[in-house]
Amino acid sequence: MNSKQLLKKIIAAFSCLTMMFCSPACTSGDKPQNDTELLLGFSQIGSESAWRIGNTNDIEKQAQNYGISLMFENANQNRENQIAAIRRFIAYKVDVIAFSPIVEDGWDNVLTEAKDAGIPVILVDRDISTDRTDLTACLIGADFYNEGVMAGEYLIRKADALGLEEVNIVEITGTANSTPMRQRQAGFADAIASDGRMHILESIDGDFIKSRGAECMRTLLEEYGDRIDVVYSHNDEMTFGAINEIEAAGLVPGRDIIIISIDGGQEAIDILSQGKINCVVECTPMLGREVMETAIRLKNGEEVEPVIHPQERIFSDEQDLSNIGPRGY
Numbered sequence: 243m244n245s246k247q248l249l250k251k252i253i254a255a256f257s258c259l260t261m262m263f264c265s266p267a268c269t270s271g272d273k274p275q276n277d278t279e280l281l282l283g284f285s286q287i288g289s290e291s292a293w294r295i296g297n298t299n300d301i302e303k304q305a306q307n308y309g310i311s312l313m314f315e316n317a318n319q320n321r322e323n324q325i326a327a328i329r330r331f332i333a334y335k336v337d338v339i340a341f342s343p344i345v346e347d348g349w350d351n352v353l354t355e356a357k358d359a360g361i362p363v364i365l366v367d368r369d370i371s372t373d374r375t376d377l378t379a380c381l382i383g384a385d386f387y388n389e390g391v392m393a394g395e396y397l398i399r400k401a402d403a404l405g406l407e408e409v410n411i412v413e414i415t416g417t418a419n420s421t422p423m424r425q426r427q428a429g430f431a432d433a434i435a436s437d438g439r440m441h442i443l444e445s446i447d448g449d450f451i452k453s454r455g456a457e458c459m460r461t462l463l464e465e466y467g468d469r470i471d472v473v474y475s476h477n478d479e480m481t482f483g484a485i486n487e488i489e490a491a492g493l494v495p496g497r498d499i500i501i502i503s504i505d506g507g508q509e510a511i512d513i514l515s516q517g518k519i520n521c522v523v524e525c526t527p528m529l530g531r532e533v534m535e536t537a538i539r540l541k542n543g544e545e546v547e548p549v550i551h552p553q554e555r556i557f558s559d560e561q562d563l564s565n566i567g568p569r570g571y
Protein backbone atom coordinates (compact mmCIF):
# COMPACT_ATOMS: atom_id res chain seq x y z
CA MET A 243 0.00 0.00 0.00
CA ASN A 244 1.50 3.37 -1.00
CA SER A 245 1.36 6.49 1.20
CA LYS A 246 -1.61 7.97 -0.66
CA GLN A 247 -3.70 4.80 -0.24
CA LEU A 248 -2.72 4.61 3.44
CA LEU A 249 -3.69 8.25 3.98
CA LYS A 250 -7.06 7.70 2.27
CA LYS A 251 -7.74 4.69 4.53
CA ILE A 252 -6.85 6.66 7.69
CA ILE A 253 -9.05 9.62 6.66
CA ALA A 254 -11.92 7.31 5.66
CA ALA A 255 -11.73 5.45 9.02
CA PHE A 256 -11.67 8.76 10.90
CA SER A 257 -14.65 10.07 8.87
CA CYS A 258 -16.64 6.91 9.75
CA LEU A 259 -15.90 7.34 13.45
CA THR A 260 -16.92 11.00 13.33
CA MET A 261 -20.16 10.09 11.57
CA MET A 262 -20.94 7.38 14.12
CA PHE A 263 -20.64 9.83 17.01
CA CYS A 264 -22.25 12.74 15.23
CA SER A 265 -25.69 13.93 16.36
CA PRO A 266 -28.57 13.58 13.86
CA ALA A 267 -28.31 17.36 13.23
CA CYS A 268 -24.87 16.83 11.68
CA THR A 269 -26.15 14.55 8.95
CA SER A 270 -27.86 15.90 5.89
CA GLY A 271 -31.37 14.65 5.11
CA ASP A 272 -30.71 14.60 1.37
CA LYS A 273 -27.40 12.80 1.18
CA PRO A 274 -25.91 13.23 -2.29
CA GLN A 275 -25.07 10.23 -4.43
CA ASN A 276 -21.36 10.00 -5.18
CA ASP A 277 -19.41 6.98 -6.46
CA THR A 278 -16.17 8.88 -7.19
CA GLU A 279 -13.34 8.08 -4.78
CA LEU A 280 -11.53 11.32 -4.13
CA LEU A 281 -8.85 12.80 -1.85
CA LEU A 282 -9.26 16.59 -1.54
CA GLY A 283 -6.58 18.81 -0.01
CA PHE A 284 -8.06 22.02 1.42
CA SER A 285 -5.98 24.91 2.79
CA GLN A 286 -8.05 27.27 4.93
CA ILE A 287 -6.88 30.81 5.77
CA GLY A 288 -7.42 30.58 9.53
CA SER A 289 -10.17 31.13 12.12
CA GLU A 290 -10.38 34.92 12.16
CA SER A 291 -14.17 35.22 12.05
CA ALA A 292 -17.48 33.43 12.60
CA TRP A 293 -17.70 33.47 8.80
CA ARG A 294 -14.42 31.56 8.46
CA ILE A 295 -15.41 29.00 11.12
CA GLY A 296 -18.79 28.55 9.41
CA ASN A 297 -16.97 28.00 6.09
CA THR A 298 -14.64 25.39 7.62
CA ASN A 299 -17.58 23.57 9.22
CA ASP A 300 -19.48 23.54 5.93
CA ILE A 301 -16.50 22.22 3.94
CA GLU A 302 -15.99 19.41 6.50
CA LYS A 303 -19.70 18.55 6.64
CA GLN A 304 -20.10 18.43 2.86
CA ALA A 305 -16.94 16.34 2.42
CA GLN A 306 -18.53 13.79 4.77
CA ASN A 307 -21.87 13.99 2.97
CA TYR A 308 -20.21 13.28 -0.38
CA GLY A 309 -17.92 10.56 1.02
CA ILE A 310 -14.87 12.62 0.02
CA SER A 311 -11.64 12.16 2.00
CA LEU A 312 -10.51 15.58 3.20
CA MET A 313 -6.97 16.59 4.06
CA PHE A 314 -7.60 19.87 5.92
CA GLU A 315 -4.88 22.40 6.84
CA ASN A 316 -5.40 25.66 8.78
CA ALA A 317 -2.82 28.31 7.80
CA ASN A 318 -3.37 30.56 10.84
CA GLN A 319 -3.52 33.75 8.71
CA ASN A 320 -0.15 33.12 7.04
CA ARG A 321 0.45 32.86 3.28
CA GLU A 322 3.69 30.88 3.71
CA ASN A 323 1.76 28.26 5.71
CA GLN A 324 -0.71 27.99 2.82
CA ILE A 325 2.10 27.53 0.31
CA ALA A 326 3.65 24.81 2.51
CA ALA A 327 0.24 23.10 2.82
CA ILE A 328 -0.23 23.08 -0.97
CA ARG A 329 3.25 21.54 -1.34
CA ARG A 330 2.24 18.80 1.13
CA PHE A 331 -0.94 18.14 -0.88
CA ILE A 332 1.20 17.76 -4.01
CA ALA A 333 3.59 15.39 -2.21
CA TYR A 334 0.63 13.25 -1.03
CA LYS A 335 -0.68 13.21 -4.62
CA VAL A 336 -4.18 14.37 -3.68
CA ASP A 337 -6.72 14.25 -6.51
CA VAL A 338 -7.81 17.89 -6.24
CA ILE A 339 -6.50 20.92 -4.31
CA ALA A 340 -8.83 23.64 -3.00
CA PHE A 341 -7.70 26.71 -1.12
CA SER A 342 -8.78 30.17 0.03
CA PRO A 343 -5.87 32.51 -0.73
CA ILE A 344 -5.38 34.97 2.13
CA VAL A 345 -4.05 37.62 -0.28
CA GLU A 346 -4.13 37.79 -4.07
CA ASP A 347 -0.43 37.75 -4.95
CA GLY A 348 2.42 35.26 -4.62
CA TRP A 349 0.88 32.00 -5.85
CA ASP A 350 2.37 31.44 -9.33
CA ASN A 351 5.27 29.21 -8.28
CA VAL A 352 3.38 26.79 -6.07
CA LEU A 353 0.44 26.60 -8.47
CA THR A 354 2.83 25.86 -11.34
CA GLU A 355 4.10 22.94 -9.23
CA ALA A 356 0.50 21.70 -8.79
CA LYS A 357 -0.12 22.05 -12.53
CA ASP A 358 3.10 20.14 -13.36
CA ALA A 359 1.90 17.38 -11.01
CA GLY A 360 -1.42 17.25 -12.90
CA ILE A 361 -3.52 18.26 -9.89
CA PRO A 362 -6.45 20.63 -10.59
CA VAL A 363 -6.91 23.58 -8.23
CA ILE A 364 -10.15 25.17 -7.07
CA LEU A 365 -10.05 28.70 -5.61
CA VAL A 366 -12.54 28.92 -2.75
CA ASP A 367 -13.90 32.25 -1.46
CA ARG A 368 -11.02 34.49 -2.68
CA ASP A 369 -9.26 35.08 -6.00
CA ILE A 370 -5.57 35.40 -6.95
CA SER A 371 -3.83 37.94 -9.15
CA THR A 372 -1.76 36.39 -11.92
CA ASP A 373 -1.10 36.76 -15.65
CA ARG A 374 -1.48 32.99 -16.05
CA THR A 375 -4.93 31.66 -16.95
CA ASP A 376 -3.99 27.99 -16.74
CA LEU A 377 -3.11 27.64 -13.05
CA THR A 378 -6.58 27.21 -11.55
CA ALA A 379 -9.71 25.45 -12.75
CA CYS A 380 -12.28 27.81 -11.23
CA LEU A 381 -13.32 30.17 -8.45
CA ILE A 382 -16.21 29.38 -6.08
CA GLY A 383 -16.97 32.41 -3.94
CA ALA A 384 -19.00 35.54 -3.38
CA ASP A 385 -19.31 38.50 -5.73
CA PHE A 386 -17.54 40.88 -3.33
CA TYR A 387 -17.83 43.82 -5.73
CA ASN A 388 -21.60 43.47 -5.75
CA GLU A 389 -21.60 43.30 -1.93
CA GLY A 390 -19.88 46.71 -1.88
CA VAL A 391 -22.42 48.04 -4.39
CA MET A 392 -25.33 46.80 -2.23
CA ALA A 393 -23.78 48.54 0.81
CA GLY A 394 -23.37 51.83 -1.11
CA GLU A 395 -26.87 51.73 -2.56
CA TYR A 396 -28.30 51.13 0.90
CA LEU A 397 -26.44 54.20 2.20
CA ILE A 398 -27.87 56.41 -0.55
CA ARG A 399 -31.41 55.25 0.33
CA LYS A 400 -30.74 55.84 4.04
CA ALA A 401 -29.37 59.34 3.42
CA ASP A 402 -32.48 60.13 1.34
CA ALA A 403 -34.78 58.80 4.07
CA LEU A 404 -33.04 60.89 6.75
CA GLY A 405 -32.74 63.95 4.50
CA LEU A 406 -28.95 64.16 5.00
CA GLU A 407 -27.09 66.82 3.05
CA GLU A 408 -23.53 65.78 3.97
CA VAL A 409 -22.50 62.20 4.75
CA ASN A 410 -19.06 61.63 6.30
CA ILE A 411 -18.00 57.99 6.04
CA VAL A 412 -15.18 56.04 7.65
CA GLU A 413 -14.32 52.68 6.11
CA ILE A 414 -12.75 49.81 8.08
CA THR A 415 -11.29 47.51 5.45
CA GLY A 416 -10.43 43.81 5.47
CA THR A 417 -6.96 42.29 5.01
CA ALA A 418 -4.86 44.42 2.63
CA ASN A 419 -4.52 42.91 -0.87
CA SER A 420 -7.24 40.33 -0.27
CA THR A 421 -10.05 39.98 -2.81
CA PRO A 422 -12.91 40.92 -0.46
CA MET A 423 -11.00 44.00 0.72
CA ARG A 424 -10.26 45.20 -2.81
CA GLN A 425 -13.67 44.48 -4.29
CA ARG A 426 -15.84 45.59 -1.34
CA GLN A 427 -13.94 48.87 -1.36
CA ALA A 428 -14.28 49.32 -5.14
CA GLY A 429 -17.99 48.37 -5.29
CA PHE A 430 -18.90 50.75 -2.46
CA ALA A 431 -16.82 53.62 -3.91
CA ASP A 432 -18.39 53.17 -7.36
CA ALA A 433 -21.93 53.02 -5.94
CA ILE A 434 -21.61 56.34 -4.07
CA ALA A 435 -19.31 58.09 -6.61
CA SER A 436 -21.98 60.21 -8.29
CA ASP A 437 -23.68 61.27 -5.04
CA GLY A 438 -22.14 64.60 -4.05
CA ARG A 439 -23.21 64.24 -0.39
CA MET A 440 -20.87 61.30 0.21
CA HIS A 441 -17.33 61.85 1.54
CA ILE A 442 -15.01 59.04 2.65
CA LEU A 443 -12.98 60.65 5.46
CA GLU A 444 -10.60 57.71 5.78
CA SER A 445 -10.17 54.01 4.95
CA ILE A 446 -8.24 52.08 7.57
CA ASP A 447 -7.04 48.45 7.63
CA GLY A 448 -8.82 46.28 10.23
CA ASP A 449 -7.58 42.92 8.86
CA PHE A 450 -11.05 41.30 9.29
CA ILE A 451 -10.34 40.93 13.06
CA LYS A 452 -12.52 42.19 15.95
CA SER A 453 -9.67 43.64 18.05
CA ARG A 454 -8.30 45.50 15.01
CA GLY A 455 -11.80 46.83 14.23
CA ALA A 456 -11.91 48.24 17.77
CA GLU A 457 -8.44 49.80 17.46
CA CYS A 458 -9.34 51.36 14.11
CA MET A 459 -12.56 52.82 15.51
CA ARG A 460 -10.74 54.28 18.53
CA THR A 461 -8.27 55.98 16.19
CA LEU A 462 -11.03 57.27 13.93
CA LEU A 463 -13.06 58.64 16.86
CA GLU A 464 -9.98 60.42 18.20
CA GLU A 465 -9.35 61.95 14.80
CA TYR A 466 -12.85 62.84 13.59
CA GLY A 467 -15.04 62.72 16.75
CA ASP A 468 -18.70 63.44 16.08
CA ARG A 469 -18.04 64.33 12.42
CA ILE A 470 -18.47 60.62 11.62
CA ASP A 471 -21.92 59.87 10.17
CA VAL A 472 -21.29 56.35 8.85
CA VAL A 473 -19.06 53.34 9.56
CA TYR A 474 -18.71 51.02 6.56
CA SER A 475 -17.00 47.88 7.87
CA HIS A 476 -15.88 45.05 5.56
CA ASN A 477 -16.95 42.29 7.99
CA ASP A 478 -19.06 41.57 11.06
CA GLU A 479 -16.12 40.89 13.39
CA MET A 480 -14.62 44.37 12.85
CA THR A 481 -18.11 45.86 13.18
CA PHE A 482 -18.50 44.31 16.65
CA GLY A 483 -15.17 45.82 17.74
CA ALA A 484 -16.18 49.22 16.31
CA ILE A 485 -19.59 49.16 18.02
CA ASN A 486 -17.94 48.57 21.42
CA GLU A 487 -15.72 51.62 20.88
CA ILE A 488 -18.61 53.81 19.70
CA GLU A 489 -20.55 52.91 22.86
CA ALA A 490 -17.48 53.50 25.03
CA ALA A 491 -17.30 57.00 23.52
CA GLY A 492 -20.87 57.68 24.69
CA LEU A 493 -22.42 57.49 21.23
CA VAL A 494 -25.31 55.28 20.12
CA PRO A 495 -24.46 52.99 17.17
CA GLY A 496 -27.29 52.77 14.66
CA ARG A 497 -28.61 56.19 15.70
CA ASP A 498 -25.69 58.64 16.11
CA ILE A 499 -23.62 56.73 13.56
CA ILE A 500 -25.06 54.62 10.72
CA ILE A 501 -23.43 51.17 10.81
CA ILE A 502 -23.06 49.06 7.65
CA SER A 503 -21.51 45.60 7.88
CA ILE A 504 -20.87 42.60 5.63
CA ASP A 505 -21.23 38.83 6.30
CA GLY A 506 -24.62 38.44 8.00
CA GLY A 507 -23.71 35.95 10.71
CA GLN A 508 -26.20 35.27 13.52
CA GLU A 509 -24.66 37.76 15.95
CA ALA A 510 -24.81 40.57 13.40
CA ILE A 511 -28.44 39.81 12.57
CA ASP A 512 -29.27 39.85 16.31
CA ILE A 513 -27.53 43.22 16.73
CA LEU A 514 -29.28 44.53 13.60
CA SER A 515 -32.62 43.56 15.20
CA GLN A 516 -31.60 45.55 18.32
CA GLY A 517 -31.00 48.61 16.12
CA LYS A 518 -27.25 48.94 16.70
CA ILE A 519 -26.45 47.96 13.10
CA ASN A 520 -28.46 49.50 10.25
CA CYS A 521 -27.54 47.24 7.37
CA VAL A 522 -25.79 43.89 6.86
CA VAL A 523 -24.91 42.64 3.38
CA GLU A 524 -24.92 38.87 3.24
CA CYS A 525 -21.77 36.93 2.35
CA THR A 526 -22.50 33.25 2.64
CA PRO A 527 -19.76 30.87 3.82
CA MET A 528 -21.82 27.83 2.74
CA LEU A 529 -19.66 26.93 -0.25
CA GLY A 530 -19.00 23.27 0.61
CA ARG A 531 -21.58 21.66 -1.66
CA GLU A 532 -20.30 23.51 -4.77
CA VAL A 533 -16.69 22.70 -3.83
CA MET A 534 -17.44 18.95 -3.55
CA GLU A 535 -19.52 18.83 -6.75
CA THR A 536 -16.78 20.67 -8.63
CA ALA A 537 -13.99 18.49 -7.22
CA ILE A 538 -15.87 15.37 -8.39
CA ARG A 539 -16.30 16.82 -11.88
CA LEU A 540 -12.59 17.69 -12.07
CA LYS A 541 -11.56 14.22 -10.90
CA ASN A 542 -13.75 12.79 -13.67
CA GLY A 543 -12.16 15.07 -16.27
CA GLU A 544 -15.34 17.07 -16.85
CA GLU A 545 -15.60 20.79 -17.68
CA VAL A 546 -16.46 23.16 -14.83
CA GLU A 547 -17.81 26.72 -14.69
CA PRO A 548 -14.88 29.19 -14.40
CA VAL A 549 -16.69 31.33 -11.78
CA ILE A 550 -19.50 30.30 -9.42
CA HIS A 551 -21.06 33.02 -7.22
CA PRO A 552 -23.68 32.12 -4.58
CA GLN A 553 -26.84 34.24 -4.42
CA GLU A 554 -26.67 36.88 -1.69
CA ARG A 555 -29.05 39.42 -0.19
CA ILE A 556 -29.18 42.38 2.15
CA PHE A 557 -30.69 42.72 5.63
CA SER A 558 -31.48 46.24 6.88
CA ASP A 559 -33.65 48.52 8.97
CA GLU A 560 -35.78 49.02 5.84
CA GLN A 561 -37.26 45.53 6.32
CA ASP A 562 -39.33 43.44 8.70
CA LEU A 563 -36.57 41.47 10.47
CA SER A 564 -38.85 39.19 12.49
CA ASN A 565 -38.74 36.16 10.19
CA ILE A 566 -35.05 35.72 9.33
CA GLY A 567 -34.20 32.03 9.85
CA PRO A 568 -31.16 30.78 11.80
CA ARG A 569 -28.03 31.81 9.93
CA GLY A 570 -25.86 28.79 10.71
CA TYR A 571 -22.69 30.87 11.25
Ligand code: AHR
Nearest residue numbers: 291293294367422450477
Ligand atom coordinates in the same frame (compact mmCIF):
# COMPACT_ATOMS: atom_id res chain seq x y z
O1 AHR B 1 -13.28 36.19 2.44
C1 AHR B 1 -14.47 36.36 3.14
C2 AHR B 1 -14.23 37.23 4.35
O2 AHR B 1 -13.22 36.64 5.16
C3 AHR B 1 -15.40 37.42 5.28
O3 AHR B 1 -16.14 38.55 5.01
C4 AHR B 1 -14.70 37.62 6.57
O4 AHR B 1 -15.53 37.60 7.69
C5 AHR B 1 -13.67 36.56 6.47
O5 AHR B 1 -12.72 36.62 7.43
